[in-house]
Amino acid sequence: MGQPHEPDEAGTGSGKPALGVGMVGYAFMGAAHSQGWRTVGRVFDLPRRPVLAAVCGRDEQAVRAMADRHGWAAAETDWRALIARDDVDLVDICTPGDSHAEIAVAALAAGKHVLCEKPLANTVEEAETMAAAAAEARERGQMSMVGFNYRRVPATSLARSMVAEGRLGTLRHVRVTYLQDWLVDPQFPLTWRLRKEYAGSGALGDLGAHIVDLAQYLAGEPLVGVSALTETFVRQRPLPAAASSGLAAVTETGGVGTVTVDDAALFTARFASGALASFEASRFATGRKNSLRIELNGEHGSLAFDLERLNELSYHDHTEPGTHAGFRRILVTEPEHPYLDAWWPPGHGLGYEHTFVHQARDLVHAIAAGRPPAPSFADGLQVQRVLAAVEESAEKNSVYTPIAV
Numbered sequence: 506m507g508q509p510h511e512p513d514e515a516g517t518g519s520g521k522p523a524l525g526v527g528m529v530g531y532a533f534m535g536a537a538h539s540q541g542w543r544t545v546g547r548v549f550d551l552p553r554r555p556v557l558a559a560v561c562g563r564d565e566q567a568v569r570a571m572a573d574r575h576g577w578a579a580a581e582t583d584w585r586a587l588i589a590r591d592d593v594d595l596v597d598i599c600t601p602g603d604s605h606a607e608i609a610v611a612a613l614a615a616g617k618h619v620l621c622e623k624p625l626a627n628t629v630e631e632a633e634t635m636a637a638a639a640a641e642a643r644e645r646g647q648m649s650m651v652g653f654n655y656r657r658v659p660a661t662s663l664a665r666s667m668v669a670e671g672r673l674g675t676l677r678h679v680r681v682t683y684l685q686d687w688l689v690d691p692q693f694p695l696t697w698r699l700r701k702e703y704a705g706s707g708a709l710g711d712l713g714a715h716i717v718d719l720a721q722y723l724a725g726e727p728l729v730g731v732s733a734l735t736e737t738f739v740r741q742r743p744l745p746a747a748a749s750s751g752l753a754a755v756t757e758t759g760g761v762g763t764v765t766v767d768d769a770a771l772f773t774a775r776f777a778s779g780a781l782a783s784f785e786a787s788r789f790a791t792g793r794k795n796s797l798r799i800e801l802n803g804e805h806g807s808l809a810f811d812l813e814r815l816n817e818l819s820y821h822d823h824t825e826p827g828t829h830a831g832f833r834r835i836l837v838t839e840p841e842h843p844y845l846d847a848w849w850p851p852g853h854g855l856g857y858e859h860t861f862v863h864q865a866r867d868l869v870h871a872i873a874a875g876r877p878p879a880p881s882f883a884d885g886l887q888v889q890r891v892l893a894a895v896e897e898s899a900e901k902n903s904v905y906t907p908i909a910v
């Protein structure tokens with residue numbers, strides 16, 4: 506397919522070597538990643554210049570429109586053609602989970618760097634194949650990263666450094682919920698996110714993957730076992746039109762189909778250190794739109810974060826006298842805070858889309874430095890093992906299920 510316009514070179518820095526990005530998938534996550542690639546070179550001083558070389562999707566008209574809207578130089582309808590392009594150095598995978606493994610393994614074999622949306626794959630086996638391919642490619646200087654973008658909120662990044670500095674001391678509890686409500690209406694159609702063959706799992710893989718990654722990242726240690734319950738509250742839903750995105754309402758074609766994934770997942774877990782955790786992921790939490798909350802309690806203090814107030818981090822210093830102690834709000838907008846020296850003056854907060862800019866920033870730096878970025882495909886595989894253990898435990902009615910670390 507032809508070139509609709511000049512490539513979007515993501516900012517100035519024309520003297521720097523280009524990093525051609527080719528993106529597969531162009532719906533919600535594709536749009537979010539496009540924002541990241543388009544903006545990153547305009548805000549951050551980067552060692553390489555991201556170029557939005559080509560975007561790929563099966564519907565020619567739709568992918569062309571997406572390319573025009575988001576500044577991609579070319580549109581492809583076959584992901585193999587995208588991978589084969591000489592102007593693509595990095596393949597960004599924003600498709601449903603069922604195609605992650607095939608595209609990522611092929612892209613790595615073709616010598617490309619890879620960014621893959623979460624969850625890494627739909628099964629542990631696929632994730633193992635991807636992690637092995639990434640480890641091999643790493644030897645050839647190719648980098649791979651999973652898109653757990655909530656690590657890139659300045660406040661969560663600050664929380665990670667506070668935990669690593671020892672401000673919480675020995676960790677005792679991690680409490681996490683990730684709640685949405687877009688499935689409450691039983692007439693909401695059976696889109697790909699509700700079908701195991703495309704999505705792998707439901708709220709568990711979509712939302713649970715994020716909070717498992719975030720909890721392990723903030724705690725700085727892996728989960729070693731879970732006891733879980735999952736439920737599908739609405740088992741039959743209207744069939745949608747053939748082409749539909751995951752969250753958008755679509756025209757119904759008549760007839761109903763069976764939901765083959767969980768609507769909600771609830772689990773308790775144990776960290777390697779013995780700290781205890783609880784997780785809840787649901788698409789049925791009325792009134793909660795994209796509510797991710799995490800709290801960590803340690804012997805010296807606590808931290809709490811709420812995605813709906815993402816410019817803030819709550820911190821309780823338990824070493825202070827009881828008369829003054831208590832949670833206080835850190836407004837995470839100072840230039841000394843993670844990522845913020847490149848943005849706005851203090852108090853001028855960031856939002857959801859900035860996490861994708863930061864993700865692109867970190868990946869470009871890692872590629873230029875030849876340093877493996879995090880979260881790696883191995884980290885994505887570890888999350889996949891936790892998700893599989895949750896499913897296994899839920900099948901056995903909450904039996905404690907260990908996770909291989």
Ligand code: SOE
Nearest residue numbers: 533623685711712715752795
């Ligand atoms: C939909 O549930 C969704 O878009 C997830 O797929 C994303 O990963 C999350 O960030 C927001 O919600």
